[in-house]
Amino acid sequence: MHDKTLAELSQGLADKAFSSVELTEHFLKRINDLDGNYNSFITITEEQAVAQAKAADEQLAKGNTQALTGVPIAHKDIFCTEGVKTSCGSKMLDNFVPPYNATVIEKFNAAGAISLGKTNMDEFAMGSSNETSFYGSVKNPWNTSCVPGGSSGGSAAAVAARLAPAATGTDTGGSIRQPAALCGITGLKPTYGRVSRYGMIAFASSLDQGGPMTQTAEDAALLLNVMAGFDAKDSTSSDTAVADYIATLNDDLSGLTIGLPKEYFGEGLDPAIEASVQAAIKEYEQLGASVKEISLPNTDLAVPCYYVIAPSEASANLSRFDGVRYGYRCEDPKDLHDLYTRTREEGFGEEVKRRILVGTYALSAGFYDAYYKKAQQIRRLIKNDFVEAFKEVDVIMGPTVPNTAFGIGEKSNDPVAMYLEDIYTISTNLAGLPGMSIPAGFANGKPAGLQLTGNYFAEAKLLNIAHRFQQATDWHKQLPATIADQVEG
Amino acid sequence: MSVQPSDIEKIANLARIRIDEQAVPEVVDRLNDILAMVDKMQAVDTSEVEPMANPLDAHQRLRADTPTEIDQREQFQAIAPEAEQGLYLVPKVIE
Numbered sequence: 001m002h003d004k005t006l007a008e009l010s011q012g013l014a015d016k017a018f019s020s021v022e023l024t025e026h027f028l029k030r031i032n033d034l035d036g037n038y039n040s041f042i043t044i045t046e047e048q049a050v051a052q053a054k055a056a057d058e059q060l061a062k063g064n065t066q067a068l069t070g071v072p073i074a075h076k077d078i079f080c081t082e083g084v085k086t087s088c089g090s091k092m093l094d095n096f097v098p099p100y101n102a103t104v105i106e107k108f109n110a111a112g113a114i115s116l117g118k119t120n121m122d123e124f125a126m127g128s129s130n131e132t133s134f135y136g137s138v139k140n141p142w143n144t145s146c147v148p149g150g151s152s153g154g155s156a157a158a159v160a161a162r163l164a165p166a167a168t169g170t171d172t173g174g175s176i177r178q179p180a181a182l183c184g185i186t187g188l189k190p191t192y193g194r195v196s197r198y199g200m201i202a203f204a205s206s207l208d209q210g211g212p213m214t215q216t217a218e219d220a221a222l223l224l225n226v227m228a229g230f231d232a233k234d235s236t237s238s239d240t241a242v243a244d245y246i247a248t249l250n251d252d253l254s255g256l257t258i259g260l261p262k263e264y265f266g267e268g269l270d271p272a273i274e275a276s277v278q279a280a281i282k283e284y285e286q287l288g289a290s291v292k293e294i295s296l297p298n299t300d301l302a303v304p305c306y307y308v309i310a311p312s313e314a315s316a317n318l319s320r321f322d323g324v325r326y327g328y329r330c331e332d333p334k335d336l337h338d339l340y341t342r343t344r345e346e347g348f349g350e351e352v353k354r355r356i357l358v359g360t361y362a363l364s365a366g367f368y369d370a371y372y373k374k375a376q377q378i379r380r381l382i383k384n385d386f387v388e389a390f391k392e393v394d395v396i397m398g399p400t401v402p403n404t405a406f407g408i409g410e411k412s413n414d415p416v417a418m419y420l421e422d423i424y425t426i427s428t429n430l431a432g433l434p435g436m437s438i439p440a441g442f443a444n445g446k447p448a449g450l451q452l453t454g455n456y457f458a459e460a461k462l463l464n465i466a467h468r469f470q471q472a473t474d475w476h477k478q479l480p481a482t483i484a485d486q487v488e489g
Numbered sequence: 490m491s492v493q494p495s496d497i498e499k500i501a502n503l504a505r506i507r508i509d510e511q512a513v514p515e516v517v518d519r520l521n522d523i524l525a526m527v528d529k530m531q532a533v534d535t536s537e538v539e540p541m542a543n544p545l546d547a548h549q550r551l552r553a554d555t556p557t558e559i560d561q562r563e564q565f566q567a568i569a570p571e572a573e574q575g576l577y578l579v580p581k582v583i584e
Contacts, residue, residue, distance in 0.1 A: 099564045192544045206543055235550055236543065304529045315504060322505070324577050329570035335580050341507035353506055357516070358523055360504040361492065370490065374530050376540030381533070383541060416522050432544020456545070 001026050002162035002486075003479075006071055006219040009165055013060055013070045020060065020070030024053035024114050027072050031116065031163045034486075038139045040148075040157040042077045043085050044117040052114045059112065067226055069112030074164035076155050077118035078125060079105050079210070080199040088201045089121040089133040089151075092321050092328045092347035102199025103231045104168060104210055111226045116164050120154030123349045124318065125175055125203045127151050128421050131412050132351040139408070140183060141480045142446055146405035149179030155213045156183040161483055166214040166223060170200060172207045173306055174400075174425025177437035180213055181400035181449025184439045186466065186476060187213045188220045191457050192432035193238035195224075196231035204313035205236070207306075207429040216476055217438065217466035221245035224459060243460040249467040254288030256465065259393030263299035264424055269402045272443030277399050280440040280450045280469065284397075287468055292393055296385040301378050302427040303419055308362050308375035309430070314352075315359030321347065354415065383431040390455045395465055398424055400437040400449030424451060434459050438466045439475040447478075490528065491521045 001009065001023060012018055028046055035041050049072060056070035080086050080098035082105075087093045101109070108115070122132040130138040130153030138153040140146040141161040148157040152169030156179035159167050169176040171189035180187025188211045195210040202208060212223035225246060230239040258281065265274060281291060323329035323343030330346050333339035348356070362371035389396060401421055411418045428435040433453055440450035450469075454462040470476050492500070494513050497520075501508045508516055562575060571578040 097568060099561065099568065193547070232552070236547065238545070238547075301530060301533065304527045307523060307527050308530070319505075323570060324579055325565070326568045326570075333580050336582055337505075339580055340505040341501075344505055345507035345509075348506070353508075354516070354519055354523075356504050356506060357497075357500050357520060361496075361500050361520070361524075364500065364503060367490075370531070371527070373540050374535060376542060377535035377538040378530050378533060379544075380538050380541040381535070383544065415519060416526050419523075419526070430544070 002030060002165070004165070005215045006165045006222055007216070009071050010068065010222070014065070020053040020056040020114065021050060023070065024049050024072045024116070027116055027164060034161065035163055037144060038141060038157045038161055038163070039136055040120055040138050040154040040161065040163060041074070041117050042087055042089070042120050042135050042154070045084055045115055048084070049114050049116050056112055056114060066110065066112040067222065068108065070114065071165065072114040072116045073108065074116045074119050074155060074158050074167040075105065076121055076152050076167065076169050078121060078170050078201045079168060080201070081105055081115070081118065084118065086118065086201070087134070088125070089123040089135060090348065090352070091134045094134065094328065096327050100199060103196035103233060104200065104227055107226050113226070119158055119167055122151035122153065123352050124201070124314070125151040125170060125172055126314070126351050126355055128174065128178055128418050129411065130154065131408065132349055134349060137408050140405045141483060142184060143405065145407055146446070147182070147408055149182035149405065151175040152213060153179045156180055156185055156187070159183070159185045159213055159215065160480065162479070166212060166219050168210060169213045170208060170210045171429065172203050172310060173429050174422040176211050176213060177400050177425050177435055177449070177451060178422060180437040182405040182447065184447030184478060185213060185215060186217055186220050186436070186438050187211065188224065188436045188459065188462070189428065189434060190224065190228065190459050191238070191434045193236050194434070194457065194459065195227045196229070196234045196237050198231055198233040202317040204310040205317060206313060207310060217463050217470055218246070218249060221249060221463045224463070228459070240457050245460050245463050248460045248464050251464045252288065253284070253465065253468050256289040256395065257393045258284060258289050258291045259294040259389055259396045260291060261294050261296045261299065261389070261396060261398055263296050264398035269399060270404065270443055273399050273402070273404065273448045276441035276443055276448040277397070277450055281397060283469060283472055287472060294389045294393060294396070296389060296427065298378065298381045298385050299427060302382055302430060303423055305375045305378040305382065305430060306426045307358070307419060308371045309379065311355040311359035312362045312372050313359070315356045315363065318352070318356055323347070351415070379430050382427050386431045386433060395462065396453040398451050400424060400451040404443050404446035404448060428453050432456070434462055436462050436466055438469065439478070441475050491524055492517060
């Protein structure tokens, strides 16, 4: 069953080919048997999943079904789940059991989806390799000595290893798209404000956005149909009308203009990834699209700008973890100051502390204008580059990442080198645009991702463009050899 | 711009994070690596550019000034490290 897409599994339930309990138990067994190889889950919610599946089977028997009734999925451990530990990959929240659900979780519950558990991630979503998790590194199913990417590395690995048919992720600087690329799956970061951030533990509030991580664009459309929409509980939620993302998947692509930013094909890009991307572009030309070279002249400022804005916002957001109301508290504090400083010293990992310090410095008296205000001005220049580009093209394409999955431990001692891996994904967050990564072949035996960036609220168009490619190619159907061997007839 | 070991004490205090004295040189080096990378921004003239706080240039949405939250104090304090009689407990502040 695990070789099927979410759409196929949903159809199988409707056709009574199997029950939700059978399906859920199948995936729970896979997680229990195989996740020792990948470490993609932090918490497995076995009992709750089976109970949800039984309830779903009753609804299916009555013909009373919602969009995802009975299909199991996994959630990044950043979404608050009532009664289920939500750690955000941190020792700080290792004992945190939220008293409420994130809006995204509420929406999936209402749609009838089953939750298999919570997936591993970089601590507080700060990382591009999943190595900063308190719960240990996640291993890439294509090569278990390599990272899966991050920060949604557990979700990406779980889907790539077919331990879950689909999963949720969040993306602040590439945290859905980069692991999707490194693990050979499909990932979509919606427009800022499209998916509610309520109950999604905050990293950088002007950049964070939740989205689907799936095998196919069709599955991503199914999940986004559930996730998207206005939420009064999120003050930055958009009230722009939500499209039916399934309805336009098969639209014809003739007349589509693809923009290729010359800055995304320069120095630092692995030639094998470039070859995969160029082959994908050729495929799009076969599908009726035309190609135009464009320029995003401020591309090289995106990483510097991001590493002021994201740590600044993080330093403010993470001030709430103080050992007083919930989460970790140090032993035997001698006074209140000691309680705060030692709780935060012991509860946060190195990368999180580093970013809090950078953000605190950037926001401190005398430096605000030189760092934070400057970064906000650069941010507008980066957005303006995209606004200009979308006057001429319908979608922007390029590589998702400059290199394929790197070795575990290879870059963990050089933060700046790690940051530069996100060079192509970060500007999308700064501009607030929707972006996708889809499998586009292999480079040096590891998955290569094609990034699609769309105009504001053009998720339906992006999914259509991705779906047509997946109708014409089978890169998204490739499985790691060890997983392919487990597929029954 | 770069930070000195003496700056770290001030920043760490503002951030309420204790840093072991032995770790300070390493923290200084890493922060300076990041600041050197970030300083690329300083070469750009942004004197005419309006800072952007929200990618959609959206403004804070307001709602009617009526209570929307219900009392969940007991539920919230059940997960606190230390709470008593409806209060969060911390080490004594006033002698």
